[in-house]
Amino acid sequence: MPHSTVTDPVAPSSPTEEDSVLPDAPPHAVDEVKEEREEADENEQEDGDTIREAPKADVKLEDIFNDDDEDDDEFSSSGAATAKVESSPPAAPLQLAPAAKYTDPEVMLAFYQRLFPFRYLFQWLNHSMKPSNDFGHREFAFTLQNDAYLRYQSFPTGDLLRKDILRLNPSRFEIGPVYTANPRDRKTLRKSTAFRPIAKELVFDIDLTDYDEIRTCCDKANICHKCWSFVTMAIKVVDAALREDFGFEHIMWVYSGRRGAHAWISDKRARNMDDQKRKALAGYLELIKGGAQSGKRVNVKRPLHPHLARSLDILKDHFQRDILEDQDPWAEPQKAERLLQLLPDKALNDALRKKWDTAPGRSSTSKWADIDALAKSGASKTLDGKALLDAKQDIVLEYTYPRLDVEVSKKQIHLLKSPFVIHPKTGRVCVPIDTRRLAKFDPLGVPTVTELLGEIDEYDGRDLREEGEGKKAQDYEKTSLKPYVDYFRSYVAGLLKDEKGVKREREDDDAMEF
Amino acid sequence: MIRQDYNRIDPKRRSTLDHKKKQFATPTYKQQEYPHRLNLYEIPPTAEITLEQFEQWAIDRLRILAELEACSFRNKTLTETAAYITPLLQKWLPLHSNSSSSAGAQDENLKLERQKDHYSHFILRLAFSSTEDLRRRFARIECSLFKLRFQNDDARERQAFVESLQLDWEVVSEEEKRTLATDLQNATPGLRKQEVEEGGWFKVDFETVPELVESRRVFLKRGKAYVPVREQMSMVLAGFNERVDKGLELAARALPRLDEDDRLTPILNHLSRNFATPDSTLSDSDSALPGAPINAASIDHLSQHFPLCMRNLYMTLRKNSHLKHFGRLQYTLFLKGIGLTLEDCLIFWRQAFKLITDDTFNKEYRYNVRHAYGEVGGDATRRGRGYSPFSCQKILTEHPPGSGESHGCPYRHFSADNLTTLLQTTGVNDRDVLRGVKEDVEKKRYHIACNRVFDWYVHF
Numbered sequence: 016m017p018h019s020t021v022t023d024p025v026a027p028s029s030p031t032e033e034d035s036v037l038p039d040a041p042p043h044a045v046d047e048v049k050e051e052r053e054e055a056d057e058n059e060q061e062d063g064d065t066i067r068e069a070p071k072a073d074v075k076l077e078d079i080f081n082d083d084d085e086d087d088d089e090f091s092s093s094g095a096a097t098a099k100v101e102s103s104p105p106a107a108p109l110q111l112a113p114a115a116k117y118t119d120p121e122v123m124l125a126f127y128q129r130l131f132p133f134r135y136l137f138q139w140l141n142h143s144m145k146p147s148n149d150f151g152h153r154e155f156a157f158t159l160q161n162d163a164y165l166r167y168q169s170f171p172t173g174d175l176l177r178k179d180i181l182r183l184n185p186s187r188f189e190i191g192p193v194y195t196a197n198p199r200d201r202k203t204l205r206k207s208t209a210f211r212p213i214a215k216e217l218v219f220d221i222d223l224t225d226y227d228e229i230r231t232c233c234d235k236a237n238i239c240h241k242c243w244s245f246v247t248m249a250i251k252v253v254d255a256a257l258r259e260d261f262g263f264e265h266i267m268w269v270y271s272g273r274r275g276a277h278a279w280i281s282d283k284r285a286r287n288m289d290d291q292k293r294k295a296l297a298g299y300l301e302l303i304k305g306g307a308q309s310g311k312r313v314n315v316k317r318p319l320h321p322h323l324a325r326s327l328d329i330l331k332d333h334f335q336r337d338i339l340e341d342q343d344p345w346a347e348p349q350k351a352e353r354l355l356q357l358l359p360d361k362a363l364n365d366a367l368r369k370k371w372d373t374a375p376g377r378s379s380t381s382k383w384a385d386i387d388a389l390a391k392s393g394a395s396k397t398l399d400g401k402a403l404l405d406a407k408q409d410i411v412l413e414y415t416y417p418r419l420d421v422e423v424s425k426k427q428i429h430l431l432k433s434p435f436v437i438h439p440k441t442g443r444v445c446v447p448i449d450t451r452r453l454a455k456f457d458p459l460g461v462p463t464v465t466e467l468l469g470e471i472d473e474y475d476g477r478d479l480r481e482e483g484e485g486k487k488a489q490d491y492e493k494t495s496l497k498p499y500v501d502y503f504r505s506y507v508a509g510l511l512k513d514e515k516g517v518k519r520e521r522e523d524d525d526a527m528e529f
Numbered sequence: 530m531i532r533q534d535y536n537r538i539d540p541k542r543r544s545t546l547d548h549k550k551k552q553f554a555t556p557t558y559k560q561q562e563y564p565h566r567l568n569l570y571e572i573p574p575t576a577e578i579t580l581e582q583f584e585q586w587a588i589d590r591l592r593i594l595a596e597l598e599a600c601s602f603r604n605k606t607l608t609e610t611a612a613y614i615t616p617l618l619q620k621w622l623p624l625h626s627n628s629s630s631s632a633g634a635q636d637e638n639l640k641l642e643r644q645k646d647h648y649s650h651f652i653l654r655l656a657f658s659s660t661e662d663l664r665r666r667f668a669r670i671e672c673s674l675f676k677l678r679f680q681n682d683d684a685r686e687r688q689a690f691v692e693s694l695q696l697d698w699e700v701v702s703e704e705e706k707r708t709l710a711t712d713l714q715n716a717t718p719g720l721r722k723q724e725v726e727e728g729g730w731f732k733v734d735f736e737t738v739p740e741l742v743e744s745r746r747v748f749l750k751r752g753k754a755y756v757p758v759r760e761q762m763s764m765v766l767a768g769f770n771e772r773v774d775k776g777l778e779l780a781a782r783a784l785p786r787l788d789e790d791d792r793l794t795p796i797l798n799h800l801s802r803n804f805a806t807p808d809s810t811l812s813d814s815d816s817a818l819p820g821a822p823i824n825a826a827s828i829d830h831l832s833q834h835f836p837l838c839m840r841n842l843y844m845t846l847r848k849n850s851h852l853k854h855f856g857r858l859q860y861t862l863f864l865k866g867i868g869l870t871l872e873d874c875l876i877f878w879r880q881a882f883k884l885i886t887d888d889t890f891n892k893e894y895r896y897n898v899r900h901a902y903g904e905v906g907g908d909a910t911r912r913g914r915g916y917s918p919f920s921c922q923k924i925l926t927e928h929p930p931g932s933g934e935s936h937g938c939p940y941r942h943f944s945a946d947n948l949t950t951l952l953q954t955t956g957v958n959d960r961d962v963l964r965g966v967k968e969d970v971e972k973k974r975y976h977i978a979c980n981r982v983f984d985w986y987v988h989f
Contacts, residue, residue, distance in 0.1 A: 259750070259751065260735075260749035260750065260751075260752075261735060261749060261751075261752050262750075262751035262752030262753070263752075284736075284752065288736065291739055292736050292739055294739070294743065295735075295739035295740070295742040295743035296742065296743075298742070298743030298744065298745075299742050299743060299745055299749075316718055318714070318715040319715060320715060320716050320745045321712045321715055321716050321748060322716075322745065322749070323745075324715065
């Protein structure tokens with residue numbers, strides 16, 4: 016039933032009801048547009064399977080299914096959008112767009128229907144074009160609008176996943192592992208041991224709340240450009256380690272929609288790792304352990320492990336700019352005391368303390384420089400230059416090294432939010448981050464679902480006036496989501512290409528044995 | 530013993546066989562030879578032994594395993610364990626190196642020793658394959674036994690053994706070694722420069738050395754780990770571990786074929802039951818334990834006699850009127866273990882969580898308690914009577930408490946000061962005891978610390 020939401024992607028809801036309108040809620044105000052929508056929703060509730068076959072009478076069937084010339088049938092094309100004009104005032108969506116809220120079920124539905132890249136999601140998880148168990152035995156978990164949580168959903172193909180998502184309209188959904196059997200059949204298996212996870216992408220989770228003790232700009236769920244640089248640093252370090260040390264190639268970073276990022280590693284070798292291996296890998300990358308009370312949190316052995324030496328190299332510049340200048344972590348005296356705790360030499364500390372006490376408001380950059388200056392001037396007789404250098408390196412690592420939520424990475428069965436879903440609190444799309452342009456990624460500039468729907472309407476409005484013929488643009492191409500979907504598509508294409516190679520090699524191997 | 534088909538015939542080829550003839554052909558087994566002292570137990574034994582030998586050999590090995598497990602429970606270090614176990618091994622399960630005899634591996638006594646080691650391993654493998662829990666324990670202890678023997682082995686023979694394994698190791702070329710010298714040196718702590726240059730290095734998939742990767746003690750490049758010869762033990766161990774796990778899995782599947790057998794099954798059952806002693810298990814009899822009946826109301830009074838971990842949980846529960854998940858589980862199973870019925874246990878928890886409504890309790894907590902008692906959840910035929918109470922081993926090693934959680938073992942998971950305070954609030958004010966506990970804890974002898982406090986209570 017593309018037309019229902021197409022007619023009116025953003026509900027004409029007043030602020031008072033924006034949260035509460037459920038698809039089958041009784042109408043508050045009966046105006047023409049709304050009535051039509053409700054009716055369509057009832058259709059959907061009653062027979063989800065025949066949705067597509069039940070267009071409204073005043074829309075021509077060909078108009079809805081006129082995307083024959085395109086291979087991407089999951090994106091409803093603008094053909095349907097042109098059909099709508101007869102039934103609704105063209106200006107309405109634009110004028111209502113800013114007021115509508117992203118949690119509105121109607122908005123979610125329109126997003127899934129018109130923008131969500133189901134096809135590429137399917138290929139990404141299936142590792143081939145042809146439906147296989149990699150997708151069919153994969154667990155999905157839906158969080159419905161009423162906060163009910165549905166686990167162990169599975170689908171033979173991406174189209175069926177799409178259909179069910181349109182039916183249930185979940186506020187978000189998560190991706191789990193591939194199991195030995197179809198998750199829906201798990202209770203019918205004779206032996207409970209026959210149902211166990213066998214593969215999942217290796218995942219990492221970075222969350223800015225883990226940086227609360229060292230970030231000064233924001234806290235809790237809030238973020239700004241300054242603290243996003245923590246995530247940037249983390250991505251650089253982890254990405255480098257995964258590629259250079261572990262030899263993984265298919266790594267996709269995804270903005271989590273609010274204050275962090277996820278990594279999905281789809282290399283076959285990574286997918287097949289069991290929990291013990293995942294734990295080892297997480298341990299390799301984990302450096303900062305212990306709580307706020309445990310004193311010095313980084314104590315690494317010397318000489319530095321090549322991974323740490325490389326990380327330090329990456330992080331050094333960030334430390335100057337993003338930590339000392341932007342975060343200014345030791346501006347206040349009691350915070351500077353924390354810095355002194357981390358330094359090894361008592362006499363030097365006393366000299367530093369004295370100097371800083373006489374000059375309140377000295378910036379962190381200056382204080383950091385003071386350490387070396389005073390050390391050189393011979394403020395301490397007992398000073399061990401090597402120990403000081405090591406301590407300084409440890410401090411740089413403590414303030415910049417990635418703080419991963421390692422529990423997420425250790426277990427195959429951990430569910431992680433799918434890319435491209437909407438973060439329920441911010442309305443932002445969980446878009447992939449192109450690591451080649453990592454520094455330019457702006458989490459606050461990531462489009463929200465309402466903006467995107469507005470963009471479609473704007474485009475269609477413009478398109479209509481110009482009456483341009485030619486290939487009809489898919490809905491995502493009309494919006495600022497385009498670069499992200501394009502990136503996802505090319506990433507998935509790369510993965511599929513390699514996967515094909517792997518399969519062929521394997522078949523060849525088999526053939527050689529006889 | 531059960532014969533396992535490791536090399537199944539390729540289905541395409543099978544059709545060329547004449548089944549009628551093949552089916553009754555006498556199976557020919559490769560006669561086992563034991564050129565090395567150590568054994569990865571890959572090939573099951575095939576020769577005939579008497580029932581007495583079957584039982585006796587298994588019992589002898591079981592003794593060793595039980596002692597080894599006890600050592601790990603008492604947190605003994607590797608050297609302490611070795612010192613303790615070596616004489617026992619001499620007595621029950623001797624295994625000499627080739628160099629100990631003039632005839633080398635051909636010596637009849639050596640053959641016999643190795644045969645016994647081989648057979649007893651497989652007998653116990655069969656006996657301990659029935660449940661997940663037994664399998665895990667068996668694999669863990671067999672690994673520590675193997676490790677012990679591997680370390681004590683004669684260096685030359687060990688090398689010969691490792692080479693005979695044909696593990697998938699690629700030797701790092703001299704040239705590559707030179708280009709990577711600094712990285713190898715930096716990544717591998719405790720290696721002298723000379724050793725880096727002259728010692729042998731292997732390139733293996735990083736998955737084969739998870740321990741080294743996890744503690745960042747190995748150089749990684751493009752998915753390959755560069756391992757010095759010295760670390761080969763962890764790789765051999767990983768290989769051993771993997772084979773035992775796989776073997777146990779296969780044995781578990783083969784076990785039902787023994788169902789009709791009335792000679793071996795009783796012996797195997799008996800063996801696996803004996804092994805279960807160090808772990809607390811719930812007695813199978815439903816009859817109440819001797820003494821006054823325990824109900825929800827008597828917990829308050831009884832709690833003063835609880836071990837410290839449970840006492841701590843009890844006190845936290847009373848203070849916060851709430852416990853987090855693992856705390857509830859640990860405590861529920863303990864209460865179950867001391868004989869509290871499910872009904873009383875539910876009453877106990879309902880009353881203890883006084884800040885929440887009946888509705889919330891029924892929705893969020895009731896199920897877990899019933900699950901712990903084996904009333905609900907999972908497969909009805911398999912869940913039995915729910916979980917056993919946690920053993921000290923489990924409490925000490927699994928799920929260390931995080932923030933806001935109060936399960937675990939106070940002796941292990943509390944800081945020294947907090948532990949002393951806790952002991953004092955529970956009435957332990959004898960200075961000698963407190964000092965003793967502190968020393969025990971420093972040496973990681975948590976059991977002994979706990980026993981010390983218990984002793985003090987008894988004599989108080």
